[in-house]
Amino acid sequence: MSLPKLQAQSKSRDFPAVEISQMNRSLAADIRERSGTQFQRCFQCQTCANGCPFVQAMDYPPNVIMRMLQYGMQQEVLRCSTIWVCVGCHTCSSQCPMGIDIAAVMDSLRFKAVEEGVAIAKPNIIDFHEEVLRSLERYGRAHKLGIMWRYKVQTGRWFKDMDVGLKMLVKRKLELRPSRVKNIGEIAELFKCYWRESK
């Protein structure tokens, strides 16, 4: 009986060499504390990488992030695109045989990357999140048309996605007028926060 052949990875990846002298020994403890999950249990079964819908768009698959964290490779994990491409769908977390909440690790790494001010691998994703926050600050609720307009203009991607935008407008999928919170003073209170003050 022959075993079924495993599908070859469509693109081979280069992984960085581990420089012992560059290891950050406090990184693992910090991320464990922030994420509340025990990623040191990871034994590289790659279930997360096989299940992740976005793995092709990442520079490192999630299991490699776990290993790099164990090794204390701070620059690599904070500068990679993986943490930004992850949308937190939790497919990896729900399938991990060791019960590691991998999505929570990604979440903690994003915060740390912003805090440490490292070069962000996918700055356009931060731009998008910031447009959303500006909309929330203004109205208390998300106004999609305003968000998309400002995001597309700012990143110069407007024409790239014009057909979809127009289709959505015609179908009234993008409301012209925002829905608003009445007590906007309470929303302003909320925005006395880290994000606003770190600007």
Next chain:
Amino acid sequence: MSRRPYLNFSYFPGCSLATTAAEANESIKEAAKVLGFNLLELEDWNCCGSSSAQTMCKNLSLGMAARNLSLAPPGRPLVAMCPRCLHYLRSAQECLRSSPEVHRAMEDHWGRPIPLDLEIIHFMEVLVRHGLDRLKVHLQRSLQGIRFLPYYGCTLFRPPRFQKEKYFQGEMENIMKMLGAEPVPDALAFRCCGSFLSASDPEIVTPLVNEIIDSAVAAKANCVITACAMCQLNLEIRCTSKAKIPIFHFSEVLALALGAKDYEEWWPRHIVDPRPLLEDLKLVA
């Protein structure tokens, strides 16, 4: 038939249903009315914080969700329609439960109590708990002929820290089967729709959405039924496959089966027009 009492729920529509997915909001209200559920919109609710606050600022994310919790009157469950809103509201409650100081600080800040025993549930849970016998009584149009991919959205039951919470897998199929529709097996029911990447990086999302729709078509589904308004939007706008099938909000199909009359307003808001399918199946005139 004895009249059943009206049941009261606080209702959190969320930003999508309040604006871009108004058809989901209207249909859920129609369905709830028929079934005897009183959905009382949470007074002056704000955005749950969404992925953006979660990504950029933990305190903002917690604060936005917690303000909503402080607005919920005690004694009736808070019902959300969007899985992502449900997730962030529950996460905030979980955080307040585990940290009494933060809870007290939030209560002081808003000057309102935040009950930690407030039940936060998805509309599907309301149906499963109180509505199954009501569904049979109020069924007006059998959904026979609808072959659907049940599409839950990634956050409805996934995150591990909620593993002990309500689990929704299979519930959409159970409800829709009672109404005469047939779920297809073996399609990508739990594959993520791409979330905000659909806005920031559409080129990553399009192939994934195509894979989902193609899997539904290959399984001989004639439509997709989603539990999440953002998934509904992403599956519609990012699909470039030749095979296009309508993407319904769960509430639209439910309301249709329960005899809704105002559906004319809903279909023109879809990018893939569902009317040919519904007319074929004689579900609409």
